[in-house]
Amino acid sequence: MERCRLGDSLAWEEVFERHYPSVGRFIFQLSPGFSREDVEEVCQETFLSAIRKLASFRGGSSLQTWLFRIAANKGRDYRERQMAAKRGGGRAPVPLDAEDPEHGPAPPIPSSDPQPDAALVRTEQMQMLGRCLELLGERCREVIELRYFGDLSYEEISRTLGLNVKTVSSRLSKCLDRLERLVQDLESRPRLDR
Amino acid sequence: MAQERKPAVHDRLTAYAAERRRRLGPPPTLPPHTRRFLLDAVSRHYEPVSAQARPQHSGWIGGWMRWAWTGAALVAVIAGALWMVRHPRLESTLEVARKVEPIDNAQVLATVPPPPMAAHPTPSELPLARTSDGPTPPAVLASAPSTAPSHSERGVAFKTGDPASFGVAGALPVLRRFRIEGDGETIRIVDADGSVYEGTLLAAAKPMMETVEVGTALRGRRTAQEGAVPPGARAARKGFTAGQPRMAAPPTQGPTSVGSRSDLKDLAFEVRGTNRSLNQSVRLSGQFVLTNRPIASPTQIERRADGLLDSFKDLVRQSAVQGQAVLGDGRILQINATPESP
Numbered sequence: 420m421e422r423c424r425l426g427d428s429l430a431w432e433e434v435f436e437r438h439y440p441s442v443g444r445f446i447f448q449l450s451p452g453f454s455r456e457d458v459e460e461v462c463q464e465t466f467l468s469a470i471r472k473l474a475s476f477r478g479g480s481s482l483q484t485w486l487f488r489i490a491a492n493k494g495r496d497y498r499e500r501q502m503a504a505k506r507g508g509g510r511a512p513v514p515l516d517a518e519d520p521e522h523g524p525a526p527p528i529p530s531s532d533p534q535p536d537a538a539l540v541r542t543e544q545m546q547m548l549g550r551c552l553e554l555l556g557e558r559c560r561e562v563i564e565l566r567y568f569g570d571l572s573y574e575e576i577s578r579t580l581g582l583n584v585k586t587v588s589s590r591l592s593k594c595l596d597r598l599e600r601l602v603q604d605l606e607s608r609p610r611l612d613r
Numbered sequence: 614m615a616q617e618r619k620p621a622v623h624d625r626l627t628a629y630a631a632e633r634r635r636r637l638g639p640p641p642t643l644p645p646h647t648r649r650f651l652l653d654a655v656s657r658h659y660e661p662v663s664a665q666a667r668p669q670h671s672g673w674i675g676g677w678m679r680w681a682w683t684g685a686a687l688v689a690v691i692a693g694a695l696w697m698v699r700h701p702r703l704e705s706t707l708e709v710a711r712k713v714e715p716i717d718n719a720q721v722l723a724t725v726p727p728p729p730m731a732a733h734p735t736p737s738e739l740p741l742a743r744t745s746d747g748p749t750p751p752a753v754l755a756s757a758p759s760t761a762p763s764h765s766e767r768g769v770a771f772k773t774g775d776p777a778s779f780g781v782a783g784a785l786p787v788l789r790r791f792r793i794e795g796d797g798e799t800i801r802i803v804d805a806d807g808s809v810y811e812g813t814l815l816a817a818a819k820p821m822m823e824t825v826e827v828g829t830a831l832r833g834r835r836t837a838q839e840g841a842v843p844p845g846a847r848a849a850r851k852g853f854t855a856g857q858p859r860m861a862a863p864p865t866q867g868p869t870s871v872g873s874r875s876d877l878k879d880l881a882f883e884v885r886g887t888n889r890s891l892n893q894s895v896r897l898s899g900q901f902v903l904t905n906r907p908i909a910s911p912t913q914i915e916r917r918a919d920g921l922l923d924s925f926k927d928l929v930r931q932s933a934v935q936g937q938a939v940l941g942d943g944r945i946l947q948i949n950a951t952p953e954s955p
Contacts (some may be wrong), residue, residue, distance in 0.1 A: 426659025428652055435651060440640030447641075448633040455641060463647050470654050541632060548629050567626045568633075599622035 420482070423473060435466060438483055442466075442490050448568035449494040451545040452501070461497050465490040480578040487569045488579060491561060498553075551601040559594030566591055786890035787938055787946055788897070792953045793929050800882045802897065802952075804889075810897055812884030880928070891940065899936015899948055901928060 422430035439462060446461045447453050453461075468489050469476075476485050552560055565571045565579065577587045790805040795814070802810040881900040888895045929952050938946040 426655060428655055431655045432648070432652065435643050435648060439643040443641030444634060444637060447637045448630050451629075451633070455637070458637075458641055459644060459647065462641065463650065466651050467654055470651065470658055544625070545629050545632060548625055563626065567630050595620050595622050595626075598626075599620045602622055602625065 420473075420476070420478065431470070434469075434482070438486050439466070441483060442486050445487050445564075445569050446490050446494050449491065449564060450498050451542070451549040452498070453494070457497065457501075461490065461493050464493045464497070468493065479581070480575065484565070484569070484571060484575055484579040487565060487571070488561070491564050547605055548602065551598055551605060554601050555594065555598060558590065559597060562587065562591050563594055563598065785940075785946060787888055787895060787940070788934075788948055788950045790953060791950070793934075800884060802884050802886075806888070806890045808886055808888045808890070808895070810884035810886030810895055812882055812897075815881040815883060888940070893941035895938050895940055897936060897938040897948065899934050901932035902935045903931055904933050904951070 420430075423434060442465055443458045443462050446465070447455075447458045450457075465486060469486060472489075476482070552563065555563070562576060562580070565576050566573075571579070573584045573587050573591075576582075576591075577584045580587065582590070786804075786806055788802070788804060792803050794801040794803065798813050800812055800814050804810070881898070883896070883898040885894065885896050887893065933951045934948060936948050938948050940946065
């Protein structure tokens with residue numbers, strides 16, 4: 420980290436190589452609507468912010484945990500921008516493997532996904548859970564994301580958030596209860612209302 | 614703890630995370646363009662920091678350098694101011710000295726103590742033996758450059774210590790440094806840039822004293838004035854025989870010759886030539902004015918009594934040249950200069 424603080428490009432490159440996959444995977448789980456392109460975008464913003472704010476990293480937690488927190492904030496901002504764009508008539512990104520004007524649409528790649536109906540159900544459940552997570556407050560969402568998407572232990576979360584382990588445990592328990600109530604509440608509504 | 618009580622949403626979250634990871638597939642890798650972008654960001658972000666760290670050091674040095682330069686400039690200004698303050702005094706002193714400086718040889722000799730003997734040229738330095746033993750080079754009477762410091766170097770203080778005493782011509786390349794040569798009635802002034810102004814010696818405004826024997830006159834004057842030698846009395850023409858009577862020159866400015874005895878301090882001359890540096894014609898008219906420049910010892914003078922060639926050299930040694938130079942473009946320069954010692 421000292422080399423990074425001095426602006427050593429090799430040290431930074433090492434950081435990128437080591438943490439980019441885990442951060443990307445973490446970001447991909449933040450929202451069921453994120454694509455790989457979105458992950459790439461948010462990852463770039465995350466590491467860019469890390470470059471600019473490394474001085475604020477005190478070393479109380481691991482660098483990866485610190486990057487997860489940044490990624491969570493950047494992912495949320497990105498999701499809000501996406502939603503704002505949709506509300507304002509924004510266009511969905513066009514995939515690079517678009518239809519070839521001469522040969523027509525590319526043949527679909529065989530998928531290992533479950534059957535279409537099962538996949539649809541699963542997708543709906545994921546979207547509902549994502550919506551419930553968004554309805555949670557920031558503090559609950561953060562601790563849940565770090566625990567379930569970042570696979571952080573209580574100790575790592577406590578170091579990251581500056582809390583003791585017991586506080587983390589109780590906060591996580593309360594947040595899960597709130598999330599469950601939200602899910603139940605959402606599931607109890609008629610389908611058209613969702 | 615939370616692990617003990619696992620709500621249903623826990624399973625949902627775990628399934629959600631697993632499903633998203635499955636859909637993601639292999640972990641994302643850092644794309645090359647993103648790598649370049651981030652590395653550029655690193656260099657952009659941290660270079661200014663290192664650049665800011667350098668100026669703190671160089672700024673500290675630069676600050677001291679600025680202080681040093683400021684101090685040096687201040688010293689130079691103060692020195693210049695002091696010189697400017699002193700300069701008018703010297704000039705005024707010079708003016709006073711010029712006004713009160715006696716033209717009369719006797720007064721000069723009376724007021725100025727004789728120079729120490731050590732400062733006098735030794736007999737071996739004088740061309741007396743050569744002039745007495747063999748034929749004298751006719752063209753050169755007082756042109757041999759001295760190995761001793763020139764009068765313009767050592768004689769700066771003989772009047773005021775101010776180079777300005779060497780004449781107004783200092784600003785122009787006219788008679789800054791020069792030497793005088795003589796041959797009979799002909800006088801030749803060779804300027805530092807090689808310009809040669811040639812002309813004739815003229816009788817002075819004052820009537821020439823009657824001719825006396827040079828050695829006798831020198832000895833007499835020296836005895837009368839405690840060893841000081843009237844330099845003008847030693848300006849004698851080559852070939853002038855001691856004791857040979859000579860007609861006193863008329864008070865007109867007609868041509869005369871070096872060798873007329875006595876008050877050659879008023880010996881006038883007029884020379885013309887072209888100044889090489891200015892590429893202009895120069896007409897210089899003036900006269901020799903005696904100074905208190907050191908001369909040879911009386912013994913040497915006596916020994917040179919028969920070598921009249923050296924008398925002109927002595928005249929040059931002890932004289933300044935006063936007059937004016939008229940340049941081709943009409944400019945007039947007041948000349949108060951000292952020729953180099955022959």
